[in-house]
Amino acid sequence: xxxxxxxxxxxxxxxxxxxxxxxxxxxxxxxxxxxxxxxxxxxxxxxxxxxxxxxxxxxxxxxxxxxxxxxxxxxxxxxxxxxxxxxxxxxxxxxxxxxxxxxxxxxxxxxxxxxxxxxxxxxxxxxxxxxxxxxxxxxxxxxxxxxxxxxxxxxxxxxxxxxxxxxxxxxxxxxxxxxxxxxxxxxxxxxxxxxxxxxxxxxxxxxxxxxxxxxxxxxxxxxxxxxxxxxxxxxxxxxxxxx
Amino acid sequence: xxxxxxxxxxxxxxxxxxxxxxxxxxxxxxxxxxxxxxxxxxxxxxxxxxxxxxxxxxxxxxxxxxxxxxxxxxxxxxxxxxxxxxxxxxxxxxxxxxxxxxxxxxxxxxxxxxxxxxxxxxxxxxxxxxxxxxxxxxxxxxxxxxxxxxxxxxxxxxxxxxxxxxxxxxxxxxxxxxxxxxxxxxxxxxxxxxxxxxxxxxxxxxxxxxxxxxxxxxxxxxxxxxxxxxxxxxxxxxxxxxx
Numbered sequence: 001x002x003x004x005x006x007x008x009x010x011x012x013x014x015x016x017x018x019x020x021x022x023x024x025x026x027x028x029x030x031x032x033x034x035x036x037x038x039x040x041x042x043x044x045x046x047x048x049x050x051x052x053x054x055x056x057x058x059x060x061x062x063x064x065x066x067x068x069x070x071x072x073x074x075x076x077x078x079x080x081x082x083x084x085x086x087x088x089x090x091x092x093x094x095x096x097x098x099x100x101x102x103x104x105x106x107x108x109x110x111x112x113x114x115x116x117x118x119x120x121x122x123x124x125x126x127x128x129x130x131x132x133x134x135x136x137x138x139x140x141x142x143x144x145x146x147x148x149x150x151x152x153x154x155x156x157x158x159x160x161x162x163x164x165x166x167x168x169x170x171x172x173x174x175x176x177x178x179x180x181x182x183x184x185x186x187x188x189x190x191x192x193x194x195x196x197x198x199x200x201x202x203x204x205x206x207x208x209x210x211x212x213x214x215x216x217x218x219x220x221x222x223x224x225x226x227x228x229x230x231x232x233x234x235x236x237x238x239x240x241x242x243x
Numbered sequence: 244x245x246x247x248x249x250x251x252x253x254x255x256x257x258x259x260x261x262x263x264x265x266x267x268x269x270x271x272x273x274x275x276x277x278x279x280x281x282x283x284x285x286x287x288x289x290x291x292x293x294x295x296x297x298x299x300x301x302x303x304x305x306x307x308x309x310x311x312x313x314x315x316x317x318x319x320x321x322x323x324x325x326x327x328x329x330x331x332x333x334x335x336x337x338x339x340x341x342x343x344x345x346x347x348x349x350x351x352x353x354x355x356x357x358x359x360x361x362x363x364x365x366x367x368x369x370x371x372x373x374x375x376x377x378x379x380x381x382x383x384x385x386x387x388x389x390x391x392x393x394x395x396x397x398x399x400x401x402x403x404x405x406x407x408x409x410x411x412x413x414x415x416x417x418x419x420x421x422x423x424x425x426x427x428x429x430x431x432x433x434x435x436x437x438x439x440x441x442x443x444x445x446x447x448x449x450x451x452x453x454x455x456x457x458x459x460x461x462x463x464x465x466x467x468x469x470x471x472x473x474x475x476x477x478x479x480x481x482x483x484x485x486x
Contacts, residue, residue: 115358119473128467153469187483223486224371226396230362233479236472240430240480243466 002048002073010048010077013089016140023092025142029084030056035152037062042090042155049086050074079144092142096158098131100174102194104243105129107176109164109210110137110201111231117141118149119232120199125153127239132157133196135164168196168213176214178206179238181228183217186241197238202231245291245316253291253320256332259383266335268385270397272327273299278395280305285333285398292329293317322387335385339401341374343417345437347486348372350419352407352453353380353444354474360384361392362475363442368396370482375400376439378407411439411456419457421449422481424471426460429484440481445474 002010012018013026024045027036030053036042037060047066049057054066074083098105106124111117117139124132139146141159150157168176175195198214200206206214220229220237229237245253255261256269267288270279273296279285280303290309292300297309317326341348349367354360360382367375382389384402393400411419418438441457443449449457463472463480472480 119476122469123472123476125467125469126463126465126472149473151470156468220369220483222369224368225399226365226368227394229366229369229479230392230475232473233362233366233476236476236480237483240463240483 002067002069007073007076010087010089014079014144016143019092019140019142024089025092025147026079026144027088027090027147028078028080028086028144029148030086032147032152033086033088034060036088036090036155039155041093044088044090046089047086048074048077048088053085080148093155093158095160098133098158098160100171100196103130104192104194105196106132106235107164107168107196107198108132108134108138109198109206110135111199112137112139113202113231114139114143114145115149116202116230116232118146120235121146121150121157121159122153123232123236123239124157125150127243129239129243130158132159133164133167134159134161136161165209165213168210171196175216177216177218177242178211178214179234180205180217180219183219185221186218186238187221189218189241192242197235197242199231199235245310245312250316250319253330253332257322257387259386262335262383262385267332268335268390269322269387270331270333270390271321271323271329271387272391273329275390275395276329276331277303279331279333279398282398284336287331287333289332290329291317291320291331296328323391336398336401338403341376341401341403343414343439346373347435347437348439349375349478350407350411350439350441351375351377351381352441352449353378354442355380355382356445356474357382357386357388358392359445359473359475361389363478364389364393364400364402365396366475366479366482367400368393370486372482372486373401375402376407376410377402377404379404408452408456411453414439418459420459420461420485421454421457422477423448423460423462426462428464429461429481430464432461432484435485440478440485442474442478
């Protein structure tokens, strides 16, 4: 049983401004919550779960209280179309200053679709890319749809929001590769050990001020007629050739 | 101005059973509708548009009537969260028996997420893969979200629904590659000229009866910790290495 004010609080975390006030976000579903419980990086504040979930997770070592809720309460708390047994309030991850040498980083310019951002975080985790640097126009990484689409990878990839042109100018010496419709054929390039791979907005691509900072334009050769590829798909393809 | 019954009819096309009765689907938004008007494959039945769209498309040669509607009507007709100026009722594309020799085809087993299916159709179009063979458990290609996610590629890729095990057994001699978590490293394979590339369900992968038909298991090497990749992203990566 949850109080009305607690319910309202959880609902409010659907909005960025409320997540920012307390520095927390909501994670939903058994798989994600389990990953966060087992992760060293994640600090859970509260868990709300159906009895079914509590039963199924008896063996899990959980250091915080689990509040039992019913289906109706879960439905009201959840940001998802199909709420799934459990929901946790989690402290936002620490922002770690990215290391830029001897590693590959993704740089995202205005990736606005939450599903795309979440999928890109998952892709980075698959390819062992430890960090993603976003500008402020990207979707919020703690948006429910982003969190969901990361499938747990949110706890393993360092995502930073910053003023990209300013920040990139401070990273002298690290090569910047800009993903474009026209550029060097990425399928014929050798793997790289260090660099920023820059991915642009879903409709308009990379901002021209940012593009000026790039050392090399890269592209995925088109053999058919589609005008473009989805931003997350393009990121996956590029990393599969360069990592 | 549209009649109440016309409005209801358009709304009903949000459901597969009503699309199947008349063999039509709904396409939305200026970009998609324009592509369909200009496509040789697409036969438009009706267009409903805001005056704004009509003004902007005066030069377009349209052989059918355009019904002017207002924002409120568009909102009620649309299956999208953000309706966008125009909506067309389009005849479903002809189902062409796929040719399997000297070409690459995608074979989809139970791709249930409409966004994934649409994105995969767009990826096929980018890489010049002319056809996708789906089992009946895949999302319907004429679902509004699928149509949207294809970004116009729906008019250029031949998508067929069939009983996969039965159909594949009839295609003797064409190699079947199954995308798996473990298999031959796709990044080290040579491009192929002919074959079926089989992609499995988002959660459970490829059905074991189908897997038995595969000649080769292929996989995308994992360098990090994510458990899996999104099905559309995996499809894009595999095609970028094999096409």
